Amino acid sequence: MKWIDYARPQTVAEAVQLLTERGDGARAMAGGTDLIVQLRVGRRQPDHVVDVKHIPDLNEVNTSGGGVTLGAAVPCHIIYNNDAIKDAFPALVDSASIIGGTQIQGRASIGGNLCNAAPSADAIPTLIALGATANVSGSTGERSVAIEDFCTGPGQNVLGADELLTSISIPAQGANSGARYQRFIPRNEMDIAVVGVGASVTLNNGSFESVRVSLASVAPTPLFVTEINDELAGKDVTDENIAKAGEIAKDAAKPISDMRGTADYRRHLCDVMTRRVLSDAITRARGGNVDAH
Amino acid sequence: MPTKSYVQTNINGESVEFLAEPRQSLLEVLRDTLQLTGAKEGCNDGNCGACTVKMDGRIVCSCLVFGVEAEGADIETIEGMASPEGLHPLQTAFLENAALQCGICTPGFLMASKALLDHNPNPTEGQIRWWLANNLCRCTGYDKIVRAVMDAAQKMQA
Amino acid sequence: MTTTREPNKVLSQIEYDVIGTRPIRPDGADKVTGRAKYSADFTISGAIYGKLVRSPHAHARIISIDTSKAEAHPSVKAVVTGEDLPKTVIGADGDRPKTSGEIAADLKYLRHQIMATEKVVFGNQPVAAVAAATAHDAEEAAKLVEVKYEILPSVTEVRAAMEDDAPVLHDDIEMTEFGEKTGRKGNIADHFQNKIGDPQKGFEQADVIVEREFNTATVHQGYIEPHSCTVHWRDDDRIFIWNSCQGPFNIRDATAEVLGVPLTNVKLTPQEIGGGFGGKFEPYGEPVLALLSKKAGAPVKMWMTRTEDLEATGPSPGSYVRVKMGATKDGKIVAGEAELAFEAGAYPGSVVEAGGECVFAPYDIPNAVVDGYDVVVNKSKMAAYRAPGATNAEFASETVVDELAQKLDIDPIEFRLMNAAKEGTRKVDGTSFPRIGLVEVLEALKDHDHWKSPIEGDNVARGFACAYWMNAGLQSAVNLAVNSDGRVSLTEGSPDIGGSRASISMQAAEILGIPSEDILPSVVDTDSIGFTFGTGGSRTTFATGYAAIEAAKDVKQQMIERAALIWGVAPESVQMDKGNIHAGNGAELKMTFKELAAEMNDTGGAITGRGSVNPSGVGAAFAGLIVDIHADPETGKVQILRATIAQDAGKAIHPSYVEGQLQGGTAQGIGWGLNEEYFMSDEGRMANSSFLDYRMPTALDLPMIDTVIVEVANPGHPFGVRGVGEVNIAPPPAAIANALSRSLGVRMERLPMNPNTVMETMWANNGSSNGS
Known part of the structure; x- marks a missing residue:
């Protein structure tokens, strides 16, 4: 693996600043289960890895109001062990429980699965089916993107070099x-x-x-x-x-x-x-x- | 110029310090810097589970963790499984059930199995197979491994 | 009908004191605590790290190699290319002896394979190497070596490589046919034929004839520990190697030959080995690291990535096999005809001869002919893999046998029993069997509750197949030394891949009449024990065990002589049994083993025993497998629901580890049958060189695997041992295919039978191209 620098920001603002400063040379990492492999085989070659999983906002799971907002770094095991999610969004549990195995699920996040933008991603069809949106912070502010508009090609997404996926909002699903x-x-x-x-x-x-x-x-x-x-x-x-x-x-x-x-x-x-x-x-x-x- | 990072972490209950390049995996640090070679590199991409360690309460593939991520973490490795009183019941069960042949995958299976029994003391065969699907064994066909985990579970409950 | 499921049965004929018990293995505690040192765990002060520079092309001419940028890297200590390997080799033509079932390699080809000059002939082939202060630096520096290639067309499939207009890998390969050089240049290195009786006449007698063509994909042993080694070319010109391998002496010798140094300049100290299955008999990095070490003046360590290991070590061949068999309406197989073409990889020497021996071996067929072709393709040189050649060959023949039974409406096991080979049956190569246990294996399964249980559920079906493998003997040496407390140190040269320290110690213990725990086994380096062929060919418990028996008998005789000396009686009057030494009719002259051991100092010093063997009485192995499957008619996916394997072990020394071999071989055979394959790109590269996409079975893909150990003593071993390591891999693909024919009505002619392939076969049978 080529040399990388590593940073562990504690706030979204700090992370966005790091991404903005480094531009295309930086990449955000949550669980790292895709990114570290890609770095090792040279498929992605950032100079700087910004480890965002210690940002409290990115680890929040908010299930109030019938919907759910998932922090972008919430790992799979938190999702499938969350009773409110199991009850209201079993399809999310379907996805979270088959991304890798037990060890991978200890680290891998739904947000990372989305940003990695693999055509085969197991979480993205679920998010699209549930009508979810991606919440993004960047140097010029925040925006939301419908999940079906998020991926732009294999491994490619709509995020600008200065932008960070902060959370995914899934709306309340109606009765029936x-x-x-x-x-x-x-x-x-x-x-x-x-x-x-x-x-x-x-x-x-x-x-x-x-x-x-x-x-x-x-x-x-x-x-x-x-x-x-x-x-x-x-x-x-x-x-x-x-x-x-x-x-x-x-x-x-x-x-x-x-x-x-x-x-x-x-x-x-x-x-x-x-x-x-x-x-x-x-x-x-x-x-x-x-x-x- | 690139410099190594200073990392303070906790391994098997002991405070440990090391220097690591950010590109070094936790597995490399454990094996090459700290001489804890019980975790093995089988694939280096998270598919074989031979490098399994516990980190902050969850098992992970240490090949998919950067060493610098260990800062402030609590890590358990196979070297910490036995106690001065003797082997862990899972270790004994693996020996008694001949659940290893070459033994290279064994530390990973033991770490994963211990996490399973911590989480579910009385798993079914199906639950064991599901939990252990991230650990590859090429020698045993898994039969004796699954039986050893069930045996250990039974003995630990008794 | 209710039966209690008994997962593991041992059908013992003779009971012993130690043999047949299940002690904890001597190396067990180290292996469950992480203390056991495998190859990559080895450390030595001053070590630097090596990395191979590999070809991105499957077939290309090397135009130039520029190492200057790599040499300028501040961390780099040495750079070598294929030109640094010596041109001259020991031995006139460089031929190495061929051994049963394992793969021989011509030395000039072995040298080229290790580090190519002039051209590369498989993807990821090494062309240069660097050594640097850290592994990451070595990887960076390897990328700085600039190699210019002229890309050549490649061929990676055996039938395509046999075509007249196929790209030719080597201009010096001339086909040998029936032992004679033919002058025909190309990719076919050898064509052999074995024949018995009059096949044409045999087919004329047949009422039913089945003929099918089969293609199987290249597969890998898939051991979890990738190849790695540390090599130090020392100041005294000795070359020390620490690695994990199946054959320390095999790799010592090959490394010395490639480097052009005397054999014993090389000392190999085997570390614990993380699986081999035939894939760890040949040197890969060892000679290269030796060169780097000599240049750098430091020990060099290297471990392969999984991708390097999958694409560029020694897999097991893809193959084409055509089998035609005929039987009379009363169920007698009267004729067989088989044609086998096996990939050798990029250099001649496949396991096609072994496949040719296996293809009809389970049956008494009076008229048969077998043609075999050894063919080079642009893949890494094939290595051995658990009964190498048997799985390819017997997938084909066991499918055809099953179809014959179906057409004749005879129970599949019954049909096999009607035609089973037994003592005296002549194989197609003309040799005849000594006492073998195929009939007993078949009967054990016919009587098994699995075979008798009902088959229930939609698309659930049962399949059966059996298999033969010849096993190997070859040289082994064991030394014993009695300690004054009565425990006995055992040194051996057989790396312990799956419990052989236990199975060898137990045989010595049985002879000495002491508990197996009182034997202290060590696997030692090549300076410290007599030549021992590698752990493979199902030979270790048989041959190294045999050497342990001889060494124990040597000790026993000396113990008797010491007792005679102490007692002042004739040695002939002293007896030793169950660890007790006694003389005369009365009970007055008696000592335990431990008491006598304490007297060694005063009676002439330590007692050491030696055993060195090259046993000829190798016992052939047979196994049979019953498998229940569910096949999804909409997706083609096969789920294994239940599996029961029976195998003739001759005598199971440690039944738990025998069961482990049966279960592990079955699991590998299931993987081979269902999902494992080298998926080659159009450019001739392996596209799926990771454990994500080279799909070996996980715990979730397999059921419990029930075993029956059949014991028909091998007359060639003192305890009747036959090797148990290999034959169990061969039945699963055919057994699954036979079940699929009953579940979905498709006869599979391709391995792997992955869901995609099964669906395509169903569509082809239905006459539609894509199910629409």
Whole structure:
């Protein structure tokens, strides 16, 4: 690994100042489970690592008012051990409990998963499905970005060189809502999604009021498939309509063939996994239980 | 010019000081600077768990922690598992159940298993397999490891 | 039907006092406390750190290497290139002896592989090396070495490499066919054939014939400890090596040969070893570090990254195997035909001969022909991997055997029993078996509650396969020294990868009639014990154990003589059993082992025993596996629900560690069958060279693995030991494939059977390209 400088700011202002001074040569780190590997293999080469996980604001979990605001550095294990989150946002638990294994989950954060902007990120489709926004601080102030607009390419995001992701806000999900994230992997853990699907549904009696579906690993950035809502909103919850969502997901996907799967196989999995994930989301919307894993 | 950082930390209950380059991982510091070579480098990217240590109450892959991050932290390594009174029940169970062959993954498995039993004293087979999925063993097929953890859990509860 | 599941069974024929018990291993406490010193844990004062400069190309001509910038790095102590390796080698043509089941390497190729000159022939091949004050500095400096390449087209797949217009790796490879040079240049180094009976006539007698072609991917041993070593070229011209390896003497000799120094100038001190499975028999960094050490005048330490280890040490070959078998309608296999082409990696010498020996070995087939091809490709030189060649070959033949049984509507185990090889059965290479235990293995599984239990659930199915592996003997030496308190020091040269200190000590203890805890084993350096071939080939408990028996008998005889001296009686009248020495009919002349040990000083000094063997009575190994799977028809993903393996151990010295071998081999075979592969880029590079993407099974991917130890004594060993380390890896891929045929109705012809491949096979069967 090349030489790096390391700083451990205690406030957002201090962190933003460091990032601003160093510009593109600096990179914020929370758990470091992606960044340290990337530094080691030379995929990212900042001169300066700004360790933001000791900033109190970035470690806050605020579940008041039905929604949740997650500090950007909150590690996965805090999320899946938080009763309020388990109760209101089981899809977030789905994601947090499969990012790496036990050891990785002790460090890795949802904020880091978002900023790393991998096409295969397991948290991003969930955040998109839940309608979350990213809260960003920079040298010129603060702004919020819808998660579906956050990633701009593999490993790339909208953050300016002076900007820091401080938290992620997930709005309260309405009554009769449910969400689910599942990925398909060849092993049962410790793997990268061949395809991942995050979905949330809001039901109105026997029909879909709204449906948000997002796919991982089938495009340069996590894909928000709005066409599914266009098709299903107002329609009855039936196997035929769920199957239609699968077909739409399959058509929307723009996968490549690589060591983790062929494009044909990934398209096929978009169909299969969208159907499965929607069914689980519907079960949760109806008050049923679906285990995270 | 690049300079090393001074770090004060706590390892296995003792206050420890060291100098580290910021690019050095906690694993490198433990092994090369502090001669605590029980944590092993198997992959250096968080996939094998051979470098598992406990840091501030959570197990982590020490290859994915910078040494400088240890400032002020509480770290437990395999070297701190046995006590003057003898081996930890998990260590004994691993020996009695032949839960190791080459032994290179064993310190990581023991650290992870101890964290599991601290958190859940009576885990099922499925819970053990889930918790230990971040630790690779290539010799045993995991059978005897899982049995050793169940055996230790039973003996620690008795 | 309710049966109590008994996870581990031992079907013992003979009971002993020590053998067959389960003591704590002597090295156990060190290994559960982190104290055990593995290769990368070794430290020596003044050490500097090495790093290899590696080729980014799979096949390229080296135009130039400029080391000046690296040499100018303030921390750098030495830089070397392939030109620094001596051109001349000991031995006229550089050939090294070929050993059973393990891979031989021609010395000129070994030298080139270690550090290339003129051209590189596999991705990540070393071309230069640097040594610097710290590991990070060495890594930085390695990047400063400027190498210009002319990229050549590469070929990484065995069938493609056999084509006439394939890129040629070496202009000096001339195909040998049936032992004769043919003058044919190209990538095929060797073509051999074994034949028995009249295959054509045999197929004419057959009522059912099945023929299939199989392709398997390159796989890696996946030991958790990457290669590492420390080397010191000392002022007295001795070269000291500290590493973890399976064969200290093998690597001592190879390193000396590559460096062109006398064998015993090199001393190798083996550290604890973090897994090998066949992959730690060859030197990689050792000769390079020796050169760096000589230049720098300091010990040099290096450890490989996982990526270096995966792409550029010795994996196990990808292969093409075609198998055709015919049987009569009453279930007798009458003919077999097999063609095997194995990747050798970038230099000749694959394990295809071993594969050719294994492919039909479990069966009594009167008419069979086997053709084998050794083919070079642009991948790192293949090494041994647990029954090397058997898994590739028997995945193919066990699939075809299963299909024959299906077509004949005969139970798969019953069909195998009807055709099983036994004592006297002639193999396709013409040799015949001594007493073997295949029938007993098959019967143990046929009677097992797993085989009798119902198969329940959608897409749940059961598969079966068995396998043969020949095992190895070879040289081993053991020394014993009796201490005055009656405990016995044992020195051996076999690195302990999975409990062999225990299994060797127990055999000495059994002969001496003392507890195994009273044997104190040490694995020592190459200056301190007689030549011992490496830990591999399932040979250690067999051959080094045999040497321990001989050494113990030597001690026993001397103890008897000492007692005779003390008592003033003839040695012939003294007996020693269960650790007690006595003479005459009455009980008056008797001593315990400990009492006699205390008398050594006054009766001639310390008693030492020696055992040195090269045993010929190697006992062949057979294993069988029952596996239950669930296959997801929508995704193609296979989940292993239950697995039971039976293997003939001959005699299980320490049953727990025998079970461990059976379980570990099964797990590796499952990984090979389901997900492990070298995924090669279009440029000939390994794309998935990490433990994230080289997908070995985690704890969550496997069930408990039940075992049955069958004991059919090997007549070639005093306690009947057969090696147990290897054959267990071979059945899983075929057993899973056979289960898949019953679950999803697909016959898999490719490894790995990952979800993507299973779906593609289903689509191909349905005549659709992508399931739509």
